[in-house]
Amino acid sequence: xxxxxxxxxxxxxxxxxxxxxxxxxxxxxxxxxxxxxxxxxxxxxxxxxxxxxxxxxxxxxxxxxxxxxxxxxxxxxxxxxxxxxxxxxxxxxxxxxxxxxxxxxxxxxxxxxxxxxxxxxxxxxxxxxxxxxxxxxxxxxxxxxxxxxxxxxxxxxxxxxxxxxxxxxxxxxxxxxxxxxxxxxxxxxxxxx
Amino acid sequence: xxxxxxxxxxxxxxxxxxxxxxxxxxxxxxxxxxxxxxxxxxxxxxxxxxxxxxxxxxxxxxxxxxxxxxxxxxxxxxxxxxxxxxxxxxxxxxxxxxxxxxxxxxxxxxxxxxxxxxxxxxxxxxxxxxxxxxxxxxxxxxxxxxxxxxxxxxxxxxxxxxxxxxxxxxxxxxxxxxxxxxxxxxxxxxxxxxxxxxxxxxxxxxxxxxxxxxxxxxxxxxxxxxxxxxxxxxxxxxxxxxxxxxxxxxxxxxxxxxxxxxxxxxxxxxxx
Numbered sequence: 001x002x003x004x005x006x007x008x009x010x011x012x013x014x015x016x017x018x019x020x021x022x023x024x025x026x027x028x029x030x031x032x033x034x035x036x037x038x039x040x041x042x043x044x045x046x047x048x049x050x051x052x053x054x055x056x057x058x059x060x061x062x063x064x065x066x067x068x069x070x071x072x073x074x075x076x077x078x079x080x081x082x083x084x085x086x087x088x089x090x091x092x093x094x095x096x097x098x099x100x101x102x103x104x105x106x107x108x109x110x111x112x113x114x115x116x117x118x119x120x121x122x123x124x125x126x127x128x129x130x131x132x133x134x135x136x137x138x139x140x141x142x143x144x145x146x147x148x149x150x151x152x153x154x155x156x157x158x159x160x161x162x163x164x165x166x167x168x169x170x171x172x173x174x175x176x177x178x179x180x181x182x183x184x185x186x187x188x189x190x191x192x193x
Numbered sequence: 194x195x196x197x198x199x200x201x202x203x204x205x206x207x208x209x210x211x212x213x214x215x216x217x218x219x220x221x222x223x224x225x226x227x228x229x230x231x232x233x234x235x236x237x238x239x240x241x242x243x244x245x246x247x248x249x250x251x252x253x254x255x256x257x258x259x260x261x262x263x264x265x266x267x268x269x270x271x272x273x274x275x276x277x278x279x280x281x282x283x284x285x286x287x288x289x290x291x292x293x294x295x296x297x298x299x300x301x302x303x304x305x306x307x308x309x310x311x312x313x314x315x316x317x318x319x320x321x322x323x324x325x326x327x328x329x330x331x332x333x334x335x336x337x338x339x340x341x342x343x344x345x346x347x348x349x350x351x352x353x354x355x356x357x358x359x360x361x362x363x364x365x366x367x368x369x370x371x372x373x374x375x376x377x378x379x380x381x382x383x384x385x386x387x388x389x390x391x392x393x394x395x396x397x398x399x400x401x402x403x404x405x406x407x408x409x410x411x412x413x414x415x416x417x418x419x420x421x422x423x424x425x426x427x428x429x430x431x432x433x434x435x436x437x438x439x440x441x442x443x444x445x446x447x448x449x450x451x452x453x454x455x456x457x458x459x460x461x462x463x464x465x
Contacts, residue, residue, distance in 0.1 A: 036446050036447070038444050039446075041266070041270070042270075057456050057457065064448075064450060067447075067448045068448045150341060150379070
């Protein structure tokens with residue numbers, strides 16, 4: 001219910017719908033291109049490579065969502081991108097109305113979701129990110145094999161956290177338009193004056 | 194006498210003129226300073242109101258960020274070049290090569306037999322080599338991820354080296370093709386059954402294969418490949434390089450689509 005009210009409030013403004021869409025696309029691009037930023041930088045930086053070729057390579061890499069992700073990881077990567085776009089646009093809506101306190105918890109949970117999402121997306125391919133950077137740093141490389149989904153749990157956790165963050169933000173927005181201001185005259189008190 | 198009186202008058206006149214001039218200069222300096230102060234205040238006020246100061250500060254910050262970004266990019270590129278330079282050159286005696294060994298473009302792949310994405314990429318690479326009309330050769334190197342596939346990936350890597358030792362380069366590729374065809378990946382392979390089965394299917398002497406597997410003689414070679422993979426920047430599998438004849442290297446992480454690898458192959462082909 002809160003979700004519907006908040007969506008109505010926020011996305012009635014086209015600018016927030018556009019912001020959510022752009023953020024979702026950006027998150028998706030980052031997730032899919034992430035393992036090959038080096039290659040993309042290489043082909044775009046090379047003066048002898050035609051721009052059309054560089055663009056063609058970058059665009060074709062987006063097909064990696066079908067080849068370099070399992071069905072599960074592709075699903076949660078898309079879900080993370082969409083939820084990230086929606087939640088961030090709604091948080092921006094609230095912050096712009098200077099009601100930061102209402103979304104403090106959502107921002108905290110959303111940040112946790114983002115970190116978990118990075119780990120989850122890193123686990124999509126065999127070992128990328130997780131193996132190379134995060135786990136050796138944490139001294140827990142071997143622990144990954146013990147997880148039933150070999151790290152994809154992080155992606156699922158990220159979806160759950162982002163959804164919780166979205167619900168909390170929605171509640172903040174919905175309640176702020178539903179609750180009367182404390183101490184403001186109600187219909188009864190106003191009539192009695 | 195009159196000369197002395199005249200001199201005194203002249204001297205007094207000079208002193209008067211100098212004093213007056215000094216007074217005038219002091220007045221003018223004070224007026225100038227006041228004027229400069231007023232102009233300064235007006236200019237600062239104007240700049241403040243027009244937002245020019247803010248814009249100048251913003252532009253300065255933007256220039257600083259841009260400079261930092263460019264430096265970071267250059268650093269990153271230098272690091273990438275260093276990693277690519279760490280890639281061991283392809284040698285016919287040491288490496289498993291598929292396709293024409295004299296092909297101008299080389300695809301070097303570091304792979305793990307238990308990785309489902311390597312299984313997928315194996316078909317992509319095979320198709321490209323088959324379609325390249327001798328323009329692309331494929332080099333297979335070992336990168337078993339013990340953290341993800343403990344106990345199996347490394348043994349399978351050694352098994353493929355045993356296949357190469359007993360049956361040559363052709364046997365290695367037959368082993369790899371059949372292994373990826375037959376096994377479910379993600380450390381679910383029953384290696385005690387599958388490895389001898391494949392050895393038999395591709396015509397290897399099963400007892401020689403078994404003793405090779407137990408000998409540990411290829412452990413060092415597999416470990417060297419893993420070391421090369423990590424030194425060249427590999428953080429997961431499949432980890433590949435498309436190398437042009439001139440030596441230009443394009444790093445590719447993951448089982449990327451056929452279209453991407455084909456475009457990179459064509460780009461590398463142009464660099465010869």
